[in-house]
Amino acid sequence: MKNFVALLTDFGAGDNFVAVMKAIILGINPATTIIDISHDIARHNIKDAAFLLMSSFSYFPKGTVFLAVVDPGVGSNRDAIAVKTKNYFFVGPDNGILSLAAGKDTIEKIVALEKKGFFLEKVSSTFHGRDIFAPVTAYISRGTPITRFGKHLKKLKEIIFPVPRIQGNTLEAEIVYQDKFGNLITNTTKEQFLNFVRGKKFIATLRNKRINKIYSFYAQAKNDEPFFIEGSFSFLEISLKNKNAAAYFGVKGNEKIKITIT
Amino acid sequence: MKNFVALLTDFGAGDNFVAVMKAIILGINPATTIIDISHDIARHNIKDAAFLLMSSFSYFPKGTVFLAVVDPGVGSNRDAIAVKTKNYFFVGPDNGILSLAAGKDTIEKIVALEKKGFFLEKVSSTFHGRDIFAPVTAYISRGTPITRFGKHLKKLKEIIFPVPRIQGNTLEAEIVYQDKFGNLITNTTKEQFLNFVRGKKFIATLRNKRINKIYSFYAQAKNDEPFFIEGSFSFLEISLKNKNAAAYFGVKGNEKIKITIT
Amino acid sequence: MKNFVALLTDFGAGDNFVAVMKAIILGINPATTIIDISHDIARHNIKDAAFLLMSSFSYFPKGTVFLAVVDPGVGSNRDAIAVKTKNYFFVGPDNGILSLAAGKDTIEKIVALEKKGFFLEKVSSTFHGRDIFAPVTAYISRGTPITRFGKHLKKLKEIIFPVPRIQGNTLEAEIVYQDKFGNLITNTTKEQFLNFVRGKKFIATLRNKRINKIYSFYAQAKNDEPFFIEGSFSFLEISLKNKNAAAYFGVKGNEKIKITIT
Numbered sequence: 024m025k026n027f028v029a030l031l032t033d034f035g036a037g038d039n040f041v042a043v044m045k046a047i048i049l050g051i052n053p054a055t056t057i058i059d060i061s062h063d064i065a066r067h068n069i070k071d072a073a074f075l076l077m078s079s080f081s082y083f084p085k086g087t088v089f090l091a092v093v094d095p096g097v098g099s100n101r102d103a104i105a106v107k108t109k110n111y112f113f114v115g116p117d118n119g120i121l122s123l124a125a126g127k128d129t130i131e132k133i134v135a136l137e138k139k140g141f142f143l144e145k146v147s148s149t150f151h152g153r154d155i156f157a158p159v160t161a162y163i164s165r166g167t168p169i170t171r172f173g174k175h176l177k178k179l180k181e182i183i184f185p186v187p188r189i190q191g192n193t194l195e196a197e198i199v200y201q202d203k204f205g206n207l208i209t210n211t212t213k214e215q216f217l218n219f220v221r222g223k224k225f226i227a228t229l230r231n232k233r234i235n236k237i238y239s240f241y242a243q244a245k246n247d248e249p250f251f252i253e254g255s256f257s258f259l260e261i262s263l264k265n266k267n268a269a270a271y272f273g274v275k276g277n278e279k280i281k282i283t284i285t
Numbered sequence: 286m287k288n289f290v291a292l293l294t295d296f297g298a299g300d301n302f303v304a305v306m307k308a309i310i311l312g313i314n315p316a317t318t319i320i321d322i323s324h325d326i327a328r329h330n331i332k333d334a335a336f337l338l339m340s341s342f343s344y345f346p347k348g349t350v351f352l353a354v355v356d357p358g359v360g361s362n363r364d365a366i367a368v369k370t371k372n373y374f375f376v377g378p379d380n381g382i383l384s385l386a387a388g389k390d391t392i393e394k395i396v397a398l399e400k401k402g403f404f405l406e407k408v409s410s411t412f413h414g415r416d417i418f419a420p421v422t423a424y425i426s427r428g429t430p431i432t433r434f435g436k437h438l439k440k441l442k443e444i445i446f447p448v449p450r451i452q453g454n455t456l457e458a459e460i461v462y463q464d465k466f467g468n469l470i471t472n473t474t475k476e477q478f479l480n481f482v483r484g485k486k487f488i489a490t491l492r493n494k495r496i497n498k499i500y501s502f503y504a505q506a507k508n509d510e511p512f513f514i515e516g517s518f519s520f521l522e523i524s525l526k527n528k529n530a531a532a533y534f535g536v537k538g539n540e541k542i543k544i545t546i547t
Numbered sequence: 548m549k550n551f552v553a554l555l556t557d558f559g560a561g562d563n564f565v566a567v568m569k570a571i572i573l574g575i576n577p578a579t580t581i582i583d584i585s586h587d588i589a590r591h592n593i594k595d596a597a598f599l600l601m602s603s604f605s606y607f608p609k610g611t612v613f614l615a616v617v618d619p620g621v622g623s624n625r626d627a628i629a630v631k632t633k634n635y636f637f638v639g640p641d642n643g644i645l646s647l648a649a650g651k652d653t654i655e656k657i658v659a660l661e662k663k664g665f666f667l668e669k670v671s672s673t674f675h676g677r678d679i680f681a682p683v684t685a686y687i688s689r690g691t692p693i694t695r696f697g698k699h700l701k702k703l704k705e706i707i708f709p710v711p712r713i714q715g716n717t718l719e720a721e722i723v724y725q726d727k728f729g730n731l732i733t734n735t736t737k738e739q740f741l742n743f744v745r746g747k748k749f750i751a752t753l754r755n756k757r758i759n760k761i762y763s764f765y766a767q768a769k770n771d772e773p774f775f776i777e778g779s780f781s782f783l784e785i786s787l788k789n790k791n792a793a794a795y796f797g798v799k800g801n802e803k804i805k806i807t808i809t
Contacts, residue, residue: 025315029304035727036298036560037587039603040779042553045582046607053549053580053608056315058307063299066728067789079301082415083308084315095789098764148764150779153606203297204328240360240410255302255412265329265357287577291566298560318577320569325561341563344677345570346577465559466590502622502672517564517674527591527619 026164027084028057031076031091032152033064040150044090044157047143051161058083067095069120070277073182074200077123078256080111089124090152090160091115098148103136103155104179105169112169114160116151119182126181137173187211192284194219196227196259198277205267206260207274213253220284227251227282230272234261241265288426289346290319293338293353294414295326302412306352306419309405313423320345329357331382332539335444336462339385340518342373351386352414352422353377360410365398365417366441367431374431376422378413381444388443399435449473454546456481458489458521460539467529468522469536475515482546489513489544492534496523503527550688551608552581555600555615556676557588564674568614568681571667575685582607591619593644594801597706598724601647602780604635613648614676614684615639622672627660627679628703629693636693638684640675643706650705661697711735716808718743720751720783722801729791730784731798737777744808751775751806754796758785765789 028048034040041062048057060079064072072093080089094116102117108128113121114136136159139146146154159172187210188195194216200208216237227234236250237259244250244264249271254260261268261280269275290310296302303324310319322341326334334355342351356378364379370390375383376398398421401408408416421434449472450457456478462470478499489496498512499521506512506526511533516522523530523542531537552572558564565586572581584603588596596617604613618640626641632652637645638660660683663670670678683696711734712719718740724732740761751758760774761783768774768788773795778784785792785804793799 027308027311027315029308036583037585038726039584039599040726042582042584043603043606046551046553046603046611049551049580049582050606050608053551056311058304058311059298060301060304061299075301079305079308082305082312084312087308096766099766147777147779149776153779202300202302242358242361252411253409255409255415289570289573289577291570318573320566320573321560322563322566323561337563341567341570344567344574346574349570464562464564504620504623514673515671517671517677 026052026055027087028055028160028164029060029079029083029087029089030057030062031060031064031072031089032062033066033068033072033093034062034152036062040152043153047153047157048161048164051158052165055161055164064093067093069093069118070182071200072120073123076120077127077184080124080128083111085110086112088112088114088160088164090156091120092152092156093120094118094151097151102176103151104176105134105136105159105163105172106130106179107132107169112163114156114163117180119180122179122181123184125179130179132169133176133179134169135173135176138171141167141172185210187215189219194282196280196282198261198274198280199258200256201269201274205269205271206254206262207268207272208254208256209259209261209280211259212257213259216251216259216282219282224285225282226285227280229261229278229280230274232272288314288317289349290317290422290426291322291341291345291349291351292319292324293322293326293334293351294324295328295330295334295355296324296414298324302414305415309415309419310423310426313420314427317423317426326355329355331355331380332444333462334382335385338382339389339446342386342390345373347372348374350374350376350422350426352418353382354414354418355382356380356413359413364438365413366438367396367398367421367425367434368392368441369394369431374425376418376425379442381442384441384443385446387441392441394431395438395441396431397435397438400433403429403434447472449477451481456544458542458544460523460536460542461520462518463531463536467531467533468516468524469530469534470516470518471521471523471542473521474519475521478513478521478544481544486547487544488547489542491523491540491542492536494534550576550579551611552579552684552688553584553603553607553611553613554581554586555584555588555596555613556586557590557592557596557617558586558676560586564676567677571677571681572685572688575682576689579685579688588617591617593617593642594706595724596644597647600644601651601708604648604652607635609634610636612636612638612684612687614680615644616676616680617644618642618675621675626700627675628700629658629660629683629687629696630654630703631656631693636687638680638687641704643704646703646705647708649703654703656693657700657703658693659697659700662695665691665696709734711739713743718806720804720806722785722798722804723782724780725793725798729793729795730778730786731792731796732778732780733783733785733804735783736781737783740775740783740806743806748809749806750809751804753785753802753804754798756796
């Protein structure tokens with residue numbers, strides 16, 4: 024059966040880090056097809072990587088092996104792990120990066136990567152993506168059971184994905200990701216939002232600017248009028264037609280936003 | 286027979302948009318090979334995408350399926366289409382993005398994408414690249430005839446590619462694209478240019494700066510001397526040796542340039 | 548046997564230059580798998596490309612064909628060459644770009660690319676990556692012996708990789724590359740360094756700032772304290788924990804650094 028490997032890192036495409044990992048994977052499993060999720064995660068931003076992985080994995084063919092490496096602790100005593108879930112495999116450092124995706128697909132087994140026979144001969148202290156994770160990923164894609172890599176672990180390190188909170192007539196949402204268009208992705212689904220507002224008018228305030236519209240598609244919006252929309256990540260996003268909402272609001276990184284029924 | 290899919294979007298490589306489209310394509314047709322043309326088209330710049338597609342398609346193996354998505358009207362009532370040309374297939378929104386390439390290869394058939402059985406189960410109003418175009422592209426690459434996707438359309442929306450105009454001893458060219466090196470690609474071929482100047486001297490003026498040389502290769506030019514050259518797109522380009530001509534001239538986007546025989 | 552092609556250029560991913568080369572390669576050899584090393588080499592920086600190629604090739608499966616194009620002299624009288632080494636093939640302009648990698652793997656044969664039957668029908672003076680190098684690369688990946696492309700050459704143009712120099716109690720190292728994280732890669736291996744300092748204290752000075760620590764992995768370092776570390780390229784690097792060392796030191800491009808035993 025055709026087998027796929029997907030890569031997600033903060034290594035960038037300008038150096039040779041990603042290429043070297045691919046070379047190693049294809050050397051071990053020449054028949055696999057490798058798909059890049061992204062290599063442009065902001066340096067060491069484990070949260071963004073975990074969010075992207077969670078938002079991506081279910082579109083891939085069953086059996087895909089996901090290798091995610093954002094790894095500020097490389098060389099220290101953090102564990103390296105492989106996870107078997109209901110439909111997929113996940114490989115990476117045990118720093119939370121795999122937890123949102125693996126948790127969503129139901130974790131079946133977690134192992135520590137310990138058996139050196141599966142690593143490159145020389146293992147550095149700075150690039151486990153190449154020396155440990157790439158070869159292990161390739162072996163999994165070839166069918167090696169993850170139990171052969173090392174001891175069983177009871178759980179992996181988890182990142183908490185914030186849930187929207189409702190108090191009275193206010194819903195407190197949180198911005199969890201910003202895409203390249205400047206759309207601000209929240210932690211709140213359209214369903215959660217609609218169940219909350221129930222057809223009434225609402226006002227949301229972010230950095231002293233207001234949002235009081237929700238649209239179904241971009242072309243509905245007026246120019247320079249910020250709005251909510253159910254975006255590509257299946258969450259409500261704050262958008263600005265043909266413009267960069269993050270720049271408009273002056274928002275960087277995670278931030279809370281209160282939506283009040285009026 | 287080995288089959289190829291080529292992708293062209295303004296989605297960027299930093300988020301997971303492109304990866305998710307690839308995942309869906311490979312899930313439906315695991316044997317296809319996907320080639321990225323570019324994902325760095327400036328946001329919503331349909332013209333640039335149409336130009337790049339026109340300049341690229343003929344180098345690909347016959348039968349390649351091109352999926353091009355720059356889609357500011359996603360979710361509105363613009364059509365989604367598939368086009369069969371003499372040698373290729375093109376898929377995308379009906380906003381002109383496919384028209385230059387498809388027109389050049391001779392259009393044989395155009396259909397609207399309507400049959401939901403070929404789409405993802407849930408179709409969003411913000412990401413048809415994933416929900417409609419990716420699966421349809423994959424089915425075409427597997428051999429599904431495009432007539433199965435929906436009703437026949439008589440024509441597609443067209444973008445006009447400007448033609449150079451000659452009046453007396455002046456040729457009015459137009460800059461239609463700027464590449465990453467800052468070369469300014471015009472709408473005029475070397476043949477058109479040479480037929481016009483017929484060995485005489487010429488002066489072109491762009492933003493108060495002059496060009497009066499044409500070279501065959503970059504190393505012929507002096508430093509800091511702008512010149513015309515037949516570039517990679519088979520059109521005359523305005524270049525500056527080892528430098529960025531767009532920055533030198535202060536040019537952004539399309540602009541006209543008059544070339545006068547002296 | 549499965550065959551691989553690896554690409555390294557300064558063409559960027561935003562235009563269609565790389566895509567067109569891939570289209571031509573896959574048209575000639577549909578079964579090959581293409582791996583991007585990088586397309587973000589700074590414009591015309593042959594040295595950076597040669598360094599990345601040298602640092603990458605040995606991780607690839609034997610028989611991989613490397614196509615490296617950073618080619619300011621395209622169209623002039625510089626040779627186009629193919630090189631067979633002990634385990635690999637290298638294709639590109641004869642401007643030094645191939646020399647560090649090919650030299651490291653032991654050169655067996657060098658030929659000039661002359662036989663037009665292996666090129667595209669129309670060869671431009673501005674894009675040999677497409678017109679000459681891509682098709683030749685594809686033919687090599689299909690098994691065509693390089694001797695069929697043209698006459699034997701005795702040697703290729705070489706880039707000199709600087710060696711660290713020891714004088715008394717000072718080692719003069721040189722920064723040869725900067726990665727996307729801002730790590731400054733030197734020409735000195737950890738072994739060379741340790742043999743030099745032999746357990747004594749040392750001070751290195753770069754732009755009036757000091758380095759007097761060497762660590763095994765990033766997490767050992769304190770914040771805002773620059774240090775040496777054996778990095779991913781198997782050379783000592785100058786790093787700053789979670790920060791950009793190049794920005795900290797204000798270093799651009801190659802620069803010498805003196806390490807003195809105290």
